Amino acid sequence: MESMGKANKKDIQNGPSKEFKLPASEALLDYHRQIKENTVERFMFQIKKLREKNQKYQERNRRLKEEQNWHIKNLLKELNEKKSDGLPVVTREDVEESMKEKWEFERNQEKNLRDMCTQINNAEKLFLEKLGEKEYWEEYKNVGSEQHAKLITSLQNDINKVKENAEKMSEQYKITLEDARKRIIKDTLLQLDQKKEWAIQNAVSFIDRGSYREILENDWLKRETAIHRTEVDELENTIHELEEENLVLIDQLFNCRLVDLKIPRRLYLSQGAEQEVPPEEMPLELAETYIEDKSKLQPIGECRDTSSSSGESNSIQLSLEDSGRNVQNLKIDEVDCSCTEFGDSHVKYLLYEDEWDFKKHVDLGPLAVKFMCVESKKMPVHFQEKEISVKSDEDVSSPENRITYKMMKSFI
Numbered sequence: 001m002e003s004m005g006k007a008n009k010k011d012i013q014n015g016p017s018k019e020f021k022l023p024a025s026e027a028l029l030d031y032h033r034q035i036k037e038n039t040v041e042r043f044m045f046q047i048k049k050l051r052e053k054n055q056k057y058q059e060r061n062r063r064l065k066e067e068q069n070w071h072i073k074n075l076l077k078e079l080n081e082k083k084s085d086g087l088p089v090v091t092r093e094d095v096e097e098s099m100k101e102k103w104e105f106e107r108n109q110e111k112n113l114r115d116m117c118t119q120i121n122n123a124e125k126l127f128l129e130k131l132g133e134k135e136y137w138e139e140y141k142n143v144g145s146e147q148h149a150k151l152i153t154s155l156q157n158d159i160n161k162v163k164e165n166a167e168k169m170s171e172q173y174k175i176t177l178e179d180a181r182k183r184i185i186k187d188t189l190l191q192l193d194q195k196k197e198w199a200i201q202n203a204v205s206f207i208d209r210g211s212y213r214e215i216l217e218n219d220w221l222k223r224e225t226a227i228h229r230t231e232v233d234e235l236e237n238t239i240h241e242l243e244e245e246n247l248v249l250i251d252q253l254f255n256c257r258l259v260d261l262k263i264p265r266r267l268y269l270s271q272g273a274e275q276e277v278p279p280e281e282m283p284l285e286l287a288e289t290y291i292e293d294k295s296k297l298q299p300i301g302e303c304r305d306t307s308s309s310s311g312e313s314n315s316i317q318l319s320l321e322d323s324g325r326n327v328q329n330l331k332i333d334e335v336d337c338s339c340t341e342f343g344d345s346h347v348k349y350l351l352y353e354d355e356w357d358f359k360k361h362v363d364l365g366p367l368a369v370k371f372m373c374v375e376s377k378k379m380p381v382h383f384q385e386k387e388i389s390v391k392s393d394e395d396v397s398s399p400e401n402r403i404t405y406k407m408m409k410s411f412i
Helices: 002-013 024-085 092-205 209-260 265-272 284-297 303-317 322-339 343-353 355-360 405-411
Strands: none
Touching: 024 092
């Protein structure tokens, strides 16, 4: 039996290789099988021990019987000797008591043997049951496990389908809930609008003449405020444009005054002081040809470019002779001033503006450059007030001035 147990343990140890991995269900069944085999082996070992004990007890009983017989013979011999020697005689009662004790001992031994036999029978029955379970699990491993695996996969597929259907249904329910909520909100808003319209209609039907006139005036004021806002925007745009034009004109004025400061003495005496210039020979032909070429090249509409070109022409003509230079500057200034928006009157004003300064330096030849300072001042804009037309009671009764639903809705 010990050799069989060791062989089974070796088979269990060397059973499935490490490379070959079983599925979880089969590994669990194999583990249960190994447990059952170990229990069976343990019971077999116990049965073997019990059988060995039984044999030992049987041998001991046989030996005890032999010792009992030998002791009886010895006792009989001793009794006979004691009788012969005058010793006290052993009575029958003593012998019976000793015999009873031995019989009780034997009975106990037999009882123990019967118990051991019952235990052995129970262990054999349990062993047979475990063998049956082992055969059942081996058969399940070979046949039933495949069927159960197929059943498990089918159930898992069913569970997945049920989950997918539940998710789809939940999404559909959410969509329907959202649609219903939107529809309810839309219906409530429509009902509120309808109730507002009904309330306004009822209010219009029960309105008195004074409040009716106030409503009309309020509507008229709204229209007038809208018109006023548009006019204000237009005026702001025009003011912005005028400011830009003012800046351009100031720039032109600044450039013109810088050019005017370079006026020679002969031009000042002829134009500014209204004195006669002493007659000198002047090359007029050269000046006239230069002025004609310059007037052809200059654009008439751009005032700022004309002022800069006038400065360039003056710088060129300063290198000429004194007589020719004076005439050319005179004619170029006249052409430049004709291009600007000021005209001849503005040029004369600019010429006479610094007359006092010029009188101090009449005999000093060409004047030095005098810097200018331009200052602006903020002025209020005055709008033309419109006369508010006062409507009479007859205008109120006209169909154009009747209170409508849209008019009442605009006041809410």
